[in-house]
Amino acid sequence: MQIDQNNFFSETPTILTIDDDPLVRQSILMYLEDCGYQVLEAENGREGLAVYRDQKPNLILCDLRMPEINGMELLEIVTKESPDTPVIMISGAGMINDVVESLRLGALDYLVKPISDLEVLGHAVKQALTKQQLEQENQLLNSELDKANKELQSNLNDLKEDKHAGRRAQVQLLPPPESEINGYQFLHTVIPSSDISGDFLDYFEIDDRFTGFYIADVSDHGTSSAFVTMMIKSLFNQPIRNYRVSQQPDILNPATIMSYLNKEILAANLGKQITLFYGVIDAEKQSLSYAIAGQFPRPVLITPSVKRVLPERGFPLGMFDWATFESFTVEFKPSHTLAMFSDGILSCITPDDTADESQILTLKMDEHTQVSDLVKQINLRQNSKPSDDVSVFIVRHLTRQT
16 A cells, blocks of 8 residues: 555655564554655553654554553553544453453544454554644635634624725735636736726636636625625635535535525615526536626627627526526637626616627637727726726636647
């Protein structure tokens, strides 16, 4: 059983084996080293405790019956000093009371000697190290999430106190105006009609294969709408974290995310309707999965051969608890581009409010189009104040076909 260090651990795990039987100790050492682990050894509990405190191994294999300090005593000390260090007890005693007591004291697993099949030991070791790694990643992600939530709460407090501070908070939560993730380029601008915008957008790496993004438009403007845009960003944090920690797939399913957002927004009793488009890019399959919750105008998919509005519709979020949503998938290959807009762009195209969605297709758009090109086409300067919030969001596949 060789460990795949590149995909499994950032560095070679260190295992401490403590056993007063030199033959048992040597067989475990040789097997685990052959598996690719770094192995430390100790012949009794006192020596094992000293090695543990000095070397801080990733995992301890400990015999139950040993002179000076027995396995139970050592287990109790280790779990108090380092509760994150997994300990597997090994004993020939085979008594159920020993098993129960060692597990009560914090042992992760219990193996009975003689271990005739060392693959059993190898499996137990790998399971213990995997659990340790997932818990460490969970702690890190929780820390990052706490930091993000504290920043969000700080921004919300600013928003309550001052609409200008609220606008600054919104800007801070927007992603960079230009970025590349997993071979795709993300470009955007948000031009508010007032100090605080009802438009919001974001993009984020889910892992090295999947990338998520969305554009949202909250009904009305002002402070309350800004609260909603910040809430949406916060709501996305949980399914992202669930995927990274335990591979829960909700964040990869746009329809599931829409239902989740709709439920949370209704429960918050905000009195707001939100139109939203959420997409997930699969870099491996070169595809785009998406769901539409009333987003208007709908996104435009631009390929070398055609420019078309995505045909699906859907209910806005925050309207009906019985609303259902559906995911759709299209190819998103090299030279493909997706252009998204908030409805404020329509009043820029035709100021008398007679513009309909089809007029979006009159804009000149191709695989090279920049956000600034579209802003110029609608005769809007980025430092001007349109009659409605205007957002332009472009996502494109960077790799071109050969």
